[in-house]
Amino acid sequence: xxxxxxxxxxxxxxxxxxxxxxxxxxxxxxxxxxxxxxxxxxxxxxxxxxxxxxxxxxxxxxxxxxxxxxxxxxxxxxxxxxxxxxxxxxxxxxxxxxxxxxxxxxxxxxxxxxxxxxxxxxxxxxxxxxxxxxxxxxxxxxxxxxxxxxxxxxxxxxxxxxxxxxxxxxxxxxxxxxxxxxxxxxxxxxxxxxxxxxxxxxxxxxxxxxxxxxxxxxxxxxxxxxxxxxxxxxxxxxxxxxxxxxxxxxxxxxxxxxxxxxxxxxxxxxxxxxxxxxxxxxxxxxxxxxxxxxxxxxxxxxxxxxxxxxxxxxxxxxxx
Amino acid sequence: xxxxxxxxxxxxxxxxxxxxxxxxxxxxxxxxxxxxxxxxxxxxxxxxxxxxxxxxxxxxxxxxxxxxxxxxxxxxxxxxxxxxxxxxxxxxxxxxxxxxxxxxxxxxxxxxxxxxxxxxxxxxxxxxxxxxxxxxxxxxxxxxxxxxxxxxxxxxxxxxxxxxxxxxxxxxxxxxxxxxxxxxxxxxxxxxxxxxxxxxxxxxxxxxxxxxxxxxxxxxxxxxxxxxxxxxxxxxxxxxxxxxxxxxxxxxxxxxxxxxxxxxxxxxxxxxxxxxxxxxxxxxxxxxxxxxxxxxxxxxxxxxxxxxxxxxxxxxxxxxxxxxxxxxxxxxxxxxxxxxxxxxxxxxxxxxxxxxxxxxxxxxxxxxxxxxxxxxxxxxxxxxxxxxxxxxxxxxxxxxxxxxxxxxxxxxxxxxxxxxxxxxxxxxxxxxxxxxxxxxxxxxxxxxxxxxxxxxxxxxxxxxxxxxxxxxxxxxxxxxxxxxxxxxxxxxxxxxxxxxxxxxxxxxxxxx
Numbered sequence: 140x141x142x143x144x145x146x147x148x149x150x151x152x153x154x155x156x157x158x159x160x161x162x163x164x165x166x167x168x169x170x171x172x173x174x175x176x177x178x179x180x181x182x183x184x185x186x187x188x189x190x191x192x193x194x195x196x197x198x199x200x201x202x203x204x205x206x207x208x209x210x211x212x213x214x215x216x217x218x219x220x221x222x223x224x225x226x227x228x229x230x231x232x233x234x235x236x237x238x239x240x241x242x243x244x245x246x247x248x249x250x251x252x253x254x255x256x257x258x259x260x261x262x263x264x265x266x267x268x269x270x271x272x273x274x275x276x277x278x279x280x281x282x283x284x285x286x287x288x289x290x291x292x293x294x295x296x297x298x299x300x301x302x303x304x305x306x307x308x309x310x311x312x313x314x315x316x317x318x319x320x321x322x323x324x325x326x327x328x329x330x331x332x333x334x335x336x337x338x339x340x341x342x343x344x345x346x347x348x349x350x351x352x353x354x355x356x357x358x359x360x361x362x363x364x365x366x367x368x369x370x371x372x373x374x375x376x377x378x379x380x381x382x383x384x385x386x387x388x389x390x391x392x393x394x395x396x397x398x399x400x401x402x403x404x405x406x407x408x409x410x411x412x413x414x415x416x417x418x419x420x421x422x423x424x425x426x427x428x429x430x431x432x433x434x435x436x437x438x439x440x441x442x443x444x445x446x447x448x449x450x451x452x453x454x455x456x457x458x459x
Numbered sequence: 460x461x462x463x464x465x466x467x468x469x470x471x472x473x474x475x476x477x478x479x480x481x482x483x484x485x486x487x488x489x490x491x492x493x494x495x496x497x498x499x500x501x502x503x504x505x506x507x508x509x510x511x512x513x514x515x516x517x518x519x520x521x522x523x524x525x526x527x528x529x530x531x532x533x534x535x536x537x538x539x540x541x542x543x544x545x546x547x548x549x550x551x552x553x554x555x556x557x558x559x560x561x562x563x564x565x566x567x568x569x570x571x572x573x574x575x576x577x578x579x580x581x582x583x584x585x586x587x588x589x590x591x592x593x594x595x596x597x598x599x600x601x602x603x604x605x606x607x608x609x610x611x612x613x614x615x616x617x618x619x620x621x622x623x624x625x626x627x628x629x630x631x632x633x634x635x636x637x638x639x640x641x642x643x644x645x646x647x648x649x650x651x652x653x654x655x656x657x658x659x660x661x662x663x664x665x666x667x668x669x670x671x672x673x674x675x676x677x678x679x680x681x682x683x684x685x686x687x688x689x690x691x692x693x694x695x696x697x698x699x700x701x702x703x704x705x706x707x708x709x710x711x712x713x714x715x716x717x718x719x720x721x722x723x724x725x726x727x728x729x730x731x732x733x734x735x736x737x738x739x740x741x742x743x744x745x746x747x748x749x750x751x752x753x754x755x756x757x758x759x760x761x762x763x764x765x766x767x768x769x770x771x772x773x774x775x776x777x778x779x780x781x782x783x784x785x786x787x788x789x790x791x792x793x794x795x796x797x798x799x800x801x802x803x804x805x806x807x808x809x810x811x812x813x814x815x816x817x818x819x820x821x822x823x824x825x826x827x828x829x830x831x832x833x834x835x836x837x838x839x840x841x842x843x844x845x846x847x848x849x850x851x852x853x854x855x856x857x858x859x860x861x862x863x864x865x866x867x868x869x870x871x872x873x874x875x876x877x878x879x880x881x882x883x884x885x886x887x888x889x890x891x892x893x894x895x896x897x898x899x900x901x902x903x904x905x906x907x908x909x910x911x912x913x914x915x916x917x918x919x920x921x922x923x924x925x926x927x928x929x930x931x932x933x934x935x936x937x938x939x940x941x942x943x944x945x946x947x948x949x950x951x952x953x954x955x956x957x958x959x960x961x962x963x964x965x966x967x968x969x970x971x
Contacts, residue, residue: 326828326829327827327828327829328824328829329820329824329829332813335809336806336813336817339806339808339809340802342803343802343803343804343805343806343817344806345765345784345785346765346795346797347785347789347871348786348788348789348790348818349817349818350784350786406806406808407808
């Protein structure tokens with residue numbers, strides 16, 4: 140009797156816990172409709188989705204790192220450096236875009252290697268390693284720009300970040316391609332299994348013949364590479380380079396991942412939750428704007444959502 | 460002992476289940492004031508669970524605890540401490556970078572005007588330490604003490620809480636002969652002060668030396684309580700094991716196979732393994748015996764490439780191989796079932812299927828990515844071969860019983876189609892029925908041509924399963940015995956370098 144009751148309660152709870160994020164998304168949509176009818180105007184929805192793409196792209200990278208048991212605080216630094224370098228080298232011209240892209244992706248991969256090597260070879264805790272790298276990147280950027288970024292973003296980048304194919308924003312398509320790539324890797328490639336098992340229990344993974352250091356290193360490289368892509372999409376969307384572009388994306392991406400239910404300790408979670416987490420955050424920001432509340436309220440809302448999500452998920456851990 | 464003494468502690472009908480296993484099934488346990496009460500049983504018999512419930516670390520699912528005449532329910536270790544129950548675990552809980560005095564009064568610092576009064580704490584700590592002897596200074600850092608001294612500080616900590624019942628969970632496991640005598644001296648003096656002690660050990664000789672009475676647990680049930688003066692070792696062994704061990708093992712391999720699969724030459728790894736040389740043939744089970752912590756685990760880990768700083772030569776089918784990592788080992792055809800399946804063997808939150816295919820997932824790679832059809836076929840075949848009882852491939856491994864979990868570990872090893880299988884205590888914490896199945900499985904594997912290294916913490920298992928037995932002591936090879944002629948006495952002679960039959964019987968029924 141008692142066992143049945145508790146298992147019934149467990150089921151209700153696990154529906155809430157697995158579906159909680161989707162329920163939250165619906166609730167936000169409904170309250171948006173009530174609070175601000177302007178939200179559902181096609182032009183606004185288009186803007187919301189377009190605004191969600193840069194965060195979405197880097198949040199995919201963050202998800203990969205966090206599934207593997209790490210965290211990347213340096214991705215905002217990579218985004219910012221990407222925008223100023225591209226603006227400076229191209230000076231807003233398509234002609235020198237190719238070398239500029241080669242350079243920024245090179246930088247991204249190098250930063251990923253640096254993070255990954257610090258974490259695997261030097262055993263630096265990921266939080267500290269990537270924080271150090273983030274600060275380093277900020278310094279490099281200020282030295283490079285002398286704190287006054289110049290130039291602008293070439294039209295081609297702006298096109299990919301800003302236009303639409305029919306009703307769908309181009310940068311959203313890029314985001315979906317990244318998500319599809321993630322799904323392919325996690326479901327159809329051994330590497331996906333390796334990431335999950337490395338995050339769940341590094342020693343078990345190692346004793347199962349997985350090169351865990353290589354797996355970890357690659358998660359950081361992928362994340363930094365996606366940070367470059369996210370930086371380009373963001374810069375194209377905004378249209379110019381300044382000192383603040385990309386700021387806060389490291390924490391926002393972590394927030395989206397955590398809201399999406401990926402474990403902070405690694406090994407469990409997935410991309411579906413992260414996508415919803417990204418949409419949720421972006422929509423909430425948008426609603427704050429539509430209600431003509433001061434922009435500072437975005438922070439209040441963001442904080443509240445993160446706390447609510449984490450409090451819900453920690454039930455699960457406590458129960459086990 | 461005064462038999463008219465009332466019971467200080469009575470635990471009645473204690474029940475505790477963990478997912479997939481009943482750890483305690485209506486266990487009664489009682490202690491009289493001022494006695495030393497032994498608690499023995501095989502691995503997984505429920506000793507540690509029982510005392511953890513008493514110490515407030517676990518909650519019983521049913522039953523009641525009467526301590527000092529009052530019905531109690533300890534919801535936290537703090538609760539139990541307040542009531543006067545102290546516990547000393549196998550792993551010490553001292554903070555190595557804090558002084559002895561700070562450790563003893565951790566969380567209960569003595570204050571003066573709101574500030575920590577170090578002077579007072581030191582004098583109080585010294586008072587207690589003096590009772591225990593052993594030359595420990597209150598301001599020494601705990602990390603600098605020997606294991607025996609640390610244990611004494613743990614006891615001091617319990618006494619500082621005015622503990623009237625102290626539980627010792629295998630305190631002798633880490634002690635040498637002289638240190639053990641000192642511990643017994645302390646226990647006797649505590650007893651004379653009226654402190655009641657519960658003493659868990661797998662060494663029967665100690666039970667007879669120090670305890671008044673002994674309670675025997677088996678498979679989560681109480682088998683009986685005896686005055687040590689009225690029983691003997693063979694009776695206790697029978698109570699613990701519950702059967703004669705000879706019948707449960709499959710027959711040894713009949714014809715000697717001459718093909719040497721693995722040759723290990725002068726293998727060393729840190730302090731744990733020193734200069735070990737042996738070989739193993741196809742179809743052979745080579746048991747590895749020795750006292751706990753004599754290098755058995757380190758030896759198989761070294762062969763598997765799990766630890767760095769391995770020196771020596773390994774030849775596989777007469778070809779020298781260099782095994783620098785578990786990945787290389789698996790590629791070469793060597794797999795290992797690690798000692799601790801929960802932290803080293805399995806991903807508890809992942810499905811049975813994904814656990815089994817973890818080392819071999821690359822094999823299912825096709826042009827369009829992983830083929831789930833091929834993977835499912837493999838998983839199903841292995842689950843059927845090993846008779847793993849599950850509700851589906853997607854069931855999480857953490858929900859299975861110990862025996863089924865261990866079979867998943869074995870399935871994972873078998874999926875790699877190994878030539879050499881390293882099994883580190885594969886029946887640890889597994890219930891009796893599953894044990895017998897695992898014995899048969901291991902023998903079947905050997906009969907199919909695998910070379911198997913088999914570690915067990917239970918000597919009868921080694922004797923029953925092994926074609927030959929390799930005995931280690933402090934990481935060194937002491938000798939290799941023929942399985943048909945080996946006896947516990949002969950193994951223990953080699954393992955200890957002495958001639959102690961008592962120890963041999965004690966080790967036979969290992970700890971849990």
